[in-house]
Amino acid sequence: MNRFYITTPIFYVNGDPHLGTAYAAINADAFARWHRLRGDQVLFVTGTDEHGLKIQQSADEHGVSPQAWVDQTSAHFLGAWRELEISFDDFIRTTQERHHRTVQQFLTAIYDNGFIEKGHYVGLYCVACEAYYEESELLDGGRCPVHERPVTEMSEENYFFRLSAFTDRLIDLYESGAIRVTPEFRANEVLGFLRQGLKDISITRTSISWGVQVPWDANHVFYVWYDALINYLTAIGYGDDQERFLRWWPAVHHLLGKDIIRFHAIWWPAMCLAAGIDPPSELLVTGWLLVDGAKMSKSSSNQIDPLAVARELSSDALRYYLLSSTSFGSDGDVSLDRLRATYNADLANDLGNLVSRTAALIVQKLGGEAPSVPELDDRVQSLADLMAQGTQAWSEFRPNAALSAAMEMVRFSNSLLEQTEPWRRPSGDADTAWCLGAVTEGIRLASALLSPAIPQATGGILHRLGFENMGELEWHAGHRGQLLHRSEPLFPRLARDRS
Template structure:
């Protein structure tokens, strides 16, 4: 057992949550749930990024103050994550006083150490990204490479962070800690960028006032990205409690999309070094969710509504699809068709069918009286191998492999029932009790292994089979004695037309 600190990016509140943002928070939630399951003390943090030019413009367009606008839009994210069973321990809002204090303390420390200086910046700026781009990074016509819209040329007095001073130290850090960026392809991308030479970066703005004020110069506010990155320290009390920071930092795992890798893998660790603290332990970098080949985002209006899926099926259906369907790292195409097919195959016909069969057979053959599980499981269920494969999947940042191993146990349990045919065994017989005790305990263990992705369905399955608690991550003999009734369907079969109609 140990401590495990995991974060998502904090999400920009200029629109509703979409499947891309839901993917990040659900994936992080499943990882956090796994670590709680194995006994770790977990800190799981998400939240909303509420400053910057884009927010000020959106508030003005809606005829409200920026604070009023972000109060509404941030609440939408919190409601969405609650509906999707996200078990966050802290929800950071960058407009909170505690965050302002953290940002000011962190960046003032860098200023006092001599790595922030005053200058003038001119460059091409994408308002949607809240980021400057070099000409070589843009598409023809000075278009943003992410949003395909024209960038604006801006010139203003800024404070700069002396990033160029940290080129060698960043290379040394990644040489000593090759695990600090995962997958390796993203680490190589970062190393190539650093080796190409780093330039100092603008970290404040004077053209807007919606942001965290610079404590040594009130004419400036901090540029939204450098405000936002500090949230990872706000969540562990950076401005309030040094003991809490020492307990959780630098053993932080930042889950993020590849489009914000440079901010997290270059700017952020350099700023940590400049502030006198170690960089975060690890960045876990996901690919993009694609819809017909395009990145899913608010501005491109190609989203799948995660709450629409939740209303039409369940939070578990969406969670299982996002955790199960692809490895962390590559881009992958998503669709409602694929989601419905996976739901029917693995939740309705697989796990849901297993629980229904076991519960119904206990009622039919044993009068609803739950039998004990035998001391050891049958070899054909491969219990020890399954647990090890699931554990390895989570530890290696391959939750899809972990879920594959858990679903494999479900398939073997259904095959075990087909082979032993408990419906043919004499009612009340010791043989029927042994077979159904085995299947019931196997279904409990499968529910535990699946619970990081489908927490609600896993709990309902255990209750349907007469278990008061999840129980250990191991085969558990005995545990009979309860009385159950025929279970209701956990995951009723559906089709695409029904899902589209119910959204």
């Protein structure tokens, strides 16, 4: 059995989930669901990042302890992911004792290997990013390039990670493809960073106490980014369960936003090398969701509440729109109007109507007895070809292409009905049985490709067509479902006027 380990970035709990964070979780969930459908052993890890200066400041502003604050805000993410059908296997919180233990063991290994040294640091710090920047990286007026807020000069005694020692090794790993980056053009971006040369970086703080304590110096806590990255090892038992660790590492797929690629593509692999373990095998880098060309974020006024959308329509409608309307790795402009239009066109009209129409014809013309799937021939070869295209697209982390293939299968199946016109034929007619059998199989296979995006509705589709489960991921002549009955529409059409 193949193994598939996928992670999201752990989400910083200084605000509620927005569509951008939901987008990352939904993509990772879709990939995990596809690999489960293939029969792979899957480990899907997500969670919340709960340390750092921002958290301490937010807790102070609300008059509560940092732990009380993160208990409340982390619960919002946990609840949101459940509502959006995020099928995670583990939810890491960086305040958990297991995570503190892993962080201390991992960074102690780096320290013992001679790659952490004490020093004094002065740098330009963005509190919102929890990151230092070089002056050359800032916008006009000394502003953070991500949050466009002024940075702060900070000075304190720190321990430093000797990042500069790994420049050449990291270049070799990316040039050889030992660390893969999807989409590929992001690898060139990483190599551009590396060829500028790397500087040693601060990894501890003395100015705050809210973090994982440095085991060899009680006056320091680890910098939040180092703490956060190590969650990928916490989930697989690093330092505690060697057998489990070796079972899952380093064949991991880290899904992350393009704004945090530097941490994941440079710092994290270097940390792994310094600790004496292999670097992660693949980085899956998403673009940004844009509203009218501007990035959606917690600090802006252009947020779209993913839970409000899911409650109005369904989590499936939101998931389908986000996965189908953007090309993975590229920025995508989104809007509620386009989401509703996509729901009506693809889910309500094309897919929903096909399922309802097919089930009704089977009840009307075949007495509700599901037809046998015919042999694959030239008349339906396109369905098998589209299934192969969609399968390949999922394996290559191209969800929009996989869903496009599925919808082409839906439209092809609709055209078979139009060409055969079973409603004009007598009950029990052979061509009617052939057509409805072929269309039913086309819907089943399309549902397989769609299921990572619309997991709730997929169960309804299979039920309406008499299937107990998804079955094989290729054309399966001869099999049939159970007795069918008429059912309510899967996707009620939305009224055009939303005013």
